[in-house]
Amino acid sequence: MEVTIDIGKSGSRTRLHETPGGLPGSSSAPVEVEGPGIDPSTAGRPDGAARVARVVREAVASAAAQVPGGQITSIVVASTAVPADARPVADGLAERFSAARIAMFTDHTAAHAAVLGxxxxxxxxxxxxxxxxxxxxxxxxxxxxxxxxxxxxxxxxxxxxxxxxxxxxxxxxxxxxxxxxxxxxxxxxxxxxxxxxxxxxxxxxxxxxxxxxxxxxxxxxxxxxxxxxxxxxxxxxxxxxxxxxxxxxxxxxxxxxxxxxxxxxxxxxxxxxxxxxxxxxRGDILDVDHDLLFAEPYRRHALALRWRPGR
CATH class of the missing domain: 3.30.420.40 (ATPase, nucleotide binding domain)
Known part of the structure; x- marks a missing residue:
């Protein structure tokens, strides 16, 4: 399962859907949930990364809870609130979802991939x-x-x-x-x-x-x-x-x-x-192709990346 999270000023949106190329007959309708947004100024506070991480963690949990037993293999976070060091956000997700590739981008970089690519x-x-x-x-x-x-x-x-x-x-x-x-x-x-x-x-x-x-x-x-x-x-x-x-x-x-x-x-x-x-x-951020974001040139612009190619 792939999880895409779009965090804006006014609110956040999360979509969980089957990984492209999954097993025949395993497809299901995407699950979407909404949550709180984050004012960009939040990222500049001493606890900014922790607050962003909390919103991201809750967004993933809310989506995953609706598909019990589904293995999350890819997580992309697009956020308007960008902490100076986004690694703790990705590290926290990696501890919970060790089998998933994880990337965090500014919302504008992710939007470019979704809109134009x-x-x-x-x-x-x-x-x-x-x-x-x-x-x-x-x-x-x-x-x-x-x-x-x-x-x-x-x-x-x-x-x-x-x-x-x-x-x-x-x-x-x-x-x-x-x-x-x-x-x-x-x-x-x-x-x-x-x-x-x-x-x-x-x-x-x-x-x-x-x-x-x-x-x-x-x-x-x-x-x-x-x-x-x-x-x-x-x-x-x-x-x-x-x-x-x-x-x-x-x-x-x-x-x-x-x-x-x-x-x-x-x-x-x-x-x-x-x-x-x-x-x-071409589409909205929630429609973004994860493979595109994990490939060049977008990959080099990730704020944080937790991924071993070929794993």
């Missing part, structure tokens, strides 16, 4: 933004992925934050009149100080604010359209940087924000205007 630029666009490019020489270039305070340009977080700011500015009489004022009032449950404090104090504040983005994208309002357009241009700028630095012109994007027709169309048209080939993603 060949030279080109792949972007994950959701609560945050991460852009990864693979050159024909096997080098990986990362653009953004810095988190909400330092980056995430073109993300749902950016759209939600700027829209809420515009709505509250209109409420204060210092911003342009916009339908975002009423939308923000509904989203926050009011526009009094207590309503703002409640949102800002929420532990999942970033994810909640990002959750306002679909409403913003759907509004027929000039201020809202401008915010969405700016976010699209910011994302296209990151894609351009990755394309230039990797010498590739193939682009594919994944993520919940791309489910919005208006935003996706802006990105597709922007890519075509720049002469890039815009592809639909």
């Amino acid at each position: 060949e030279p080109g630029v792949a972007a994950t666009v959701g609560t945050g933004v991460g852009v990864t490019a693979l050159s024909r020489q096997g080098a990986i270039t990362r653009v953004d992925g810095w988190g909400p305070d330092l980056g995430d340009r073109g993300s749902a977080w950016q759209i939600g934050r700027e829209a809420l700011r515009a709505g509250f500015a209109a409420r204060d009489g210092v911003g342009e009149a916009t339908a975002l004022e009423e939308a923000a009032r509904i989203f926050c449950g009011g526009m009094e100080l207590a309503d703002a404090v409640r949102l800002l104090a929420a532990e999942d504040r970033v994810a909640r604010i990002a959750g306002f983005a679909p409403t913003v994208c759907a509004l027929d309002d000039p201020v809202a359209r401008g915010i969405v357009s700016t976010a699209a241009e910011d994302l296209l700028a990151s894609l351009a940087s990755a394309a230039i630095r990797s010498g590739t012109t193939t682009v594919a994007c994944r993520g919940r924000l791309l489910l919005n027709d208006r935003f996706r169309t802006m990105i597709e048209e922007g890519c075509r205007l720049r002469g890039w080939e815009f592809r639909r993603p």
